[in-house]
Amino acid sequence: MSLTARLADLGITLPDAPAPAANYVPFVVTGNTVYVSGQISNGPDGLIVGRLGDSMDVDAGAAAARSCALSLLAQVRAACDGDLDRLKRVVKLTGFVNSTADFTDQPKVINGASDFMVEALGEAGRHARSAVSAASLPLGVAVEIEGIFEIE
Template identity: 85%
Template sequence: MTNAIEARLTELGVTLPDAPAPAANYVPFVLSGNMLYVSGQISNGPDGLILGKLGAGMTVEEGAAAARTCALSLLAQVRAACDADLTRLKRVVKLVGFVNSTADFTDQPKVINGASDFMVELLGDAGRHARSAVSAAALPLGVAVEIEGIFELA
């Protein structure tokens, strides 16, 4: 059986990173029944951590690109939880995005759209999800974005 998600990733020219290891005393994901809860994934691209603060030198477009890297790491964790079988991913249920931003920055939703748009581009209607997008005065290691996710598995 062809894995439609892996085929779509290839079509989009996207390679998922390895699932990041936890940076502190937590697990990267918890599977409870058919629900998968993935810990916050920080903005980390092929060239390393994406650092910055929205509203202080970092553009919304750069923030959205950072959020997209979080989405890739979330999917890498889903793949790890499913023993490399992404066919088990039924839908994205919810994303919670944290944006390292100044007190007067108000475009957090536009930043987190970088992850949301990618999930829909990859998964279609199964990628549509409930969501929160909030400001944070600081994020771990100075990263621009952190996103956690809830996924339903088959």
């Protein structure tokens, strides 16, 4: 089953690829690798803001991370000239969590993105990963995730 068909079966519609907010490109393709710039947590009602360990719990943080994963795939689709079925696998995700100094569940938050990638891509969604704390993130968002992907 194609990735596009799998997403449709799951009832998932990818957003348009977000435009960069500063002087950088949203992705770089070199050979069969796509490096996607950090995607910030954004939902249908706008930015998902908050600080884990303060104004946001782990479940809400995981949902914010899932929103980042949707934007990552949207960027990969754009990098593949609209053909998401060229995606072979997720190589690595690096997740940044806006959290208090004593918050230690960053991996549980970034699981929102990792779990989505496996749900959407099966084994090709399994990836290497880092999940780190940040004292703050752009625009006060809860999560930012960057990714490395292999394409055909």
